[in-house]
Amino acid sequence: MTTPIPKQLVVYDFDWSFVDQDTDRWILEVLSTPLRRELQTLNEEGKMQYTDIVAHCVAKLQATVGSSRQEIEDALRSLPVHPAMKRAVLALKAASYPQTTLFCLSNSNQVFIDVILKHHNLTDLFTRITTNNSHWNEDGKLIITRRIAPDAPKQHGCKIGCSANMCKGEELEAFLAEKKLAGDDYSRVIYVGDGGNDFCPLLRLRSTDLALVRKGFELEQRIKKEGGLKCQVKYWTMGWEIEEHYAEGGIARQL
Template identity: 30%
Template structure:
């Protein structure tokens, strides 16, 4: 595969690369291993990042600092077959990116711990930093006008901008885009892909349930491939 005909593989992170949700996994570090009901009830649909800011503030008030969060997150397992998939993508020199509603710190801690940071040329996610007091501070990725996506992130817009920047750099588009995800916020980028692209949909999760509706499935031009492990994705990519 030449430099101007690269395959782009775009990954979601939670319930895709890792077999769980980083944002809910960290509550294992809380006293009692869970968040108070009043805090959970404060979540407003589409405003998850603001909610997570309150969760992180609560954890810090309970004496849980960033180092404790890092330790807990390093126990979050990869989805089965992901490491083998990553090895293949590194060998075939595909371009790999992450588009995630998690945050920079959570993803960095996990990828660095397992030696996969260098595989991804870009990680598009919510910015996070550790304060001088050891609290993890979280912000939104961007603002946008998409009516269907969370207020802090439209993955379609991010994916399109990434692809446009690639064309400017290489003077050629990607030969094919493979999008790997599981959640409802992965539908918008999936709908932006063309008939030569592939959307890998994790079986049994929110995106899969959405695409079982005929009126939703017909809005996706790309080939839809249901997957349970990274081995399923690897098998389809090897057949390209």
């Protein structure tokens, strides 16, 4: 007999999981090939934390290339989102059973995510978005900073390989603990991800939970190399397969 699932949490990474691109790299590919190469080079050198690299390149994009807020936001609006992914998440929101909470847990940043969601009329999709900080200042410049600042008194203690800006496993556990205190105890957690930093939260999932892992990315490699997961794992390549997984698993259905 199938165990009833009255409430479920669906967690989305953003880049290459909810959308079909990497937001940080995309705006540079649209607006400045030299800065896209600089981001790649700095990342490969490994001397700077990745969020700091993005902040550096975006600052140069505005200062030296002269890209405006409008141009940056237009670049973000052009980033591809699979239509089946949109259908899938809207079906989750509309389904009367199970009741679904959607949580975005991303190493992108708040402005990038907000612009894209607004463009696709999905502003109210996620109950919460946990990501890196960003805002437009009075001079119209986009300022990007780490979720956990390098000089913050409390740093995360992750040993699984999360970057210094955020431990996704700790963020997920904190969200679940907060919701449980508020009376939302989820019978099932579904995690949609692709990156190596999504491995840490997957280690914290239960046997009743499900990881939907995008093929061909670092998360798939880490699962196969390191193992240790209790949750179920299914793989996908394109957004239509996510919609298919949701339909087949009874993850979104009307009563």
